Amino acid sequence: MTHSVAILGASGYTGAELVRLIATHPGLEVGALSADRKAGMAMAEVYPHLRHMDLPPLVRIEELDFSGIDLCFCALPHATSQAVIAELPEGVKVVDLSADFRLRDLSDYEKWYGKPHSAPELQKEAVYGLTEFYRDEIAGARLVAGTGCNAATGLFSLLPLMKGGVIDLDDIIIDMKVGVSGAGRSPKENLLHAELSENWHPYSVGGKHRHLGEFDQEFSKAAGRRVEVQFTPTLVPANRGILAASYVKGDAEAVHAALAAAYAEEPFIVVLPMGEVPAAKHVRATNFVHIGVVKERGSGRATVYAVLDNLCKGSSGQAVQNANLMLGLPETEGLMLAPVYP
Structure with a gap:
């Protein structure tokens, strides 16, 4: 039918x-x-x-x-x-x-x-x-x-970790690079080629980005208490794609294991081998999400990288x-x- x-x-x-x-x-x-x-x-x-x-x-x-x-x-x-x-x-x-x-x-x-x-x-x-x-x-x-594209990238990265209790809920920073098509097709001066080409800049900083409302809602629900993350999006001169780097306090191996278990049966979400990082081009124009985990220097800190296509x-x-x-x-x-x- x-x-x-x-x-x-x-x-x-x-x-x-x-x-x-x-x-x-x-x-x-x-x-x-x-x-x-x-x-x-x-x-x-x-x-x-x-x-x-x-x-x-x-x-x-x-x-x-x-x-x-x-x-x-x-x-x-x-x-x-x-x-x-x-x-x-x-x-x-x-x-x-x-x-x-x-x-x-x-x-x-x-x-x-x-x-x-x-x-x-x-x-x-x-x-x-x-x-x-x-x-x-x-x-x-x-x-x-439907979710916001920035929100989805951060949520896929972190929701299983909050549900699994493997990270410090009060020490989370999400740094996100966002392609220009996320701003829509309406003409805007800051999206002109001469303004955007060879340039990248943070926007809606200092807790002003509207997708923080979705983060607050979904993270707090998953954790069972109020959770507020620090979030900085940066506009980059690319047509489409999002790369999120989420900096967390927690054992990197436990972080990777929690993500791998959560998404083991999901057709569109791929958790890469420990230490491998994703690239936006590897999911371009698709419904896939690639997630990677890297152990940082010292003990007890990890970075979760996630990429998806913002339009797909x-x-x-x-x-x-x-x-x-x-x-x-x-x-x-x-x-x-x-x-x-x-």
């Missing part, structure tokens, strides 16, 4: 990535595409690399016909998904790629995003979309909230993985793609 899906916000990077993944997915087909500024255009005009596909035209959301649509991917800007999803037919399942339903506590949402949540009843039913940790809940959900496993690939579960399809269907290399 093939399921028809709609993609709202298809003219953004995550929308285009969803189309790319669905192109070879045996259980999904694109039934509808929406855009705002690009409404009335063909997808091939917006993204010429997709011109080989037979796709519906881009229309405004209010012009969409949801009859026959089984699931909707909502790839809209933050703070816009709430109102849109509230108006969707109840029979349509939803995977939201924005930040609108990630934080369970409505006061946390207002703290990090600067405005009250406009769909509190929907928030109550939303399931956090970190697939490997919420698999059963996602399978039975109507609304799944960090967003659209994760969304398809969740959709597979929600629709009763094999979880890996359409996602076992080899990395693009070099």
Whole structure:
């Protein structure tokens, strides 16, 4: 059986990535595409690399016909998904790629995003979309909230260590290098080639990055008490990919063993041999995560390195993985793609 899906916000990077993944997915087909500024255009005009596909035209959301649509991917800007999803037919399942339903506590949402949540009843039913940790809940959900790409990288690195009690919960630093596509497709001065090329710089420093809300939520839940990490993201002149280096206090061998045990049966998460470090290019354009552990000088300290593709496993690939579960399809269907290399 093939399921028809709609993609709202298809003219953004995550929308285009969803189309790319669905192109070879045996259980999904694109039934509808929406855009705002690009409404009335063909997808091939917006993204010429997709011109080989037979796709519906881009229309405004209010012009969409949801009859026959089984699931909707909502790839809209933050703070816009709430109102849109509230108006969707109840029979349509939803995977939201924005930040609108990630934080369970409505006061946390207002703290990090600067405005009250406009769909509190929907928030109550939303399931956090970190697939490997919420698999059963996602399978039975109507609304799944995809994680932030930075948040996913840090969570994959550290959640098993907090659950296993093998690191000091009060001594954690996450240093992250992030590709520019994580900032979206809208024109921004700091993302111009002349500004970004041959340059890299930290951003949202000093505890201001919004993905800290997800770290606080998920780390504290895993640990059974409040956990606050230090997090510094750095924008690098690369199109896609994330590399996280998490500095922890704990025995390196125990750290590696905890990660290897936690992910031993996971199809998309690979824990490398002790001492081997991952590279972002080794997971480029895939749904895979590579994790490595290195023992540091002296005793009792380790660094956990993790890489993923921000547009795929960090967003659209994760969304398809969740959709597979929600629709009763094999979880890996359409996602076992080899990395693009070099």
